[in-house]
Amino acid sequence: MIAYNVIIRPIVTERSFDLMNDNKYTFEVAKDATRTQVKAAIEEIFNVHVVKVNTLNVKPKPKRVRYTKGYTRSWKKAIVTLAEGDTIEIFGNQA
Numbered sequence: 001m002i003a004y005n006v007i008i009r010p011i012v013t014e015r016s017f018d019l020m021n022d023n024k025y026t027f028e029v030a031k032d033a034t035r036t037q038v039k040a041a042i043e044e045i046f047n048v049h050v051v052k053v054n055t056l057n058v059k060p061k062p063k064r065v066r067y068t069k070g071y072t073r074s075w076k077k078a079i080v081t082l083a084e085g086d087t088i089e090i091f092g093n094q095a
Contacts, residue, residue: 003041006033010090011077019079025088029055029078038078048086054079 010016011026019026029038035053042050055078060071082088 001030001033001037001041003044006030006037006041007045012090023082023084023086025080025082025090027078027080029076031057031074031076033076033078035078038080042080046088048088049083050080051083052081054081 006029008028008030011028013026016026027038027042029041033041033055035055038053038055039050042048042053055076058075058077060074063070063072
């Protein structure tokens with residue numbers, strides 16, 4: 001797989017920002033991507049050394065719009081731990 005097809009987008013939440021203090025970064029990845037593919041893609045795109053990759057499948061939640069029932073989409077999340085001294089500048093020099 002091509003690296004840019006594996007990594008879809010960074011996850012921007014309060015919890016993911018708290019994890020950045022521990023050198024952990026959260027990304028949405030392709031559903032069929034493995035841990036080794038995610039590690040290789042992060043190292044290729046951001047030029048950092050990845051120590052560990054944790055993945056999880058986010059299940060859909062039931063939602064309702066008026067009288068129609070439906071579900072949100074399911075997707076895959078990866079929490080990537082980087083080596084000491086490595087960082088990923090997601091937003092440049094903001095914050």
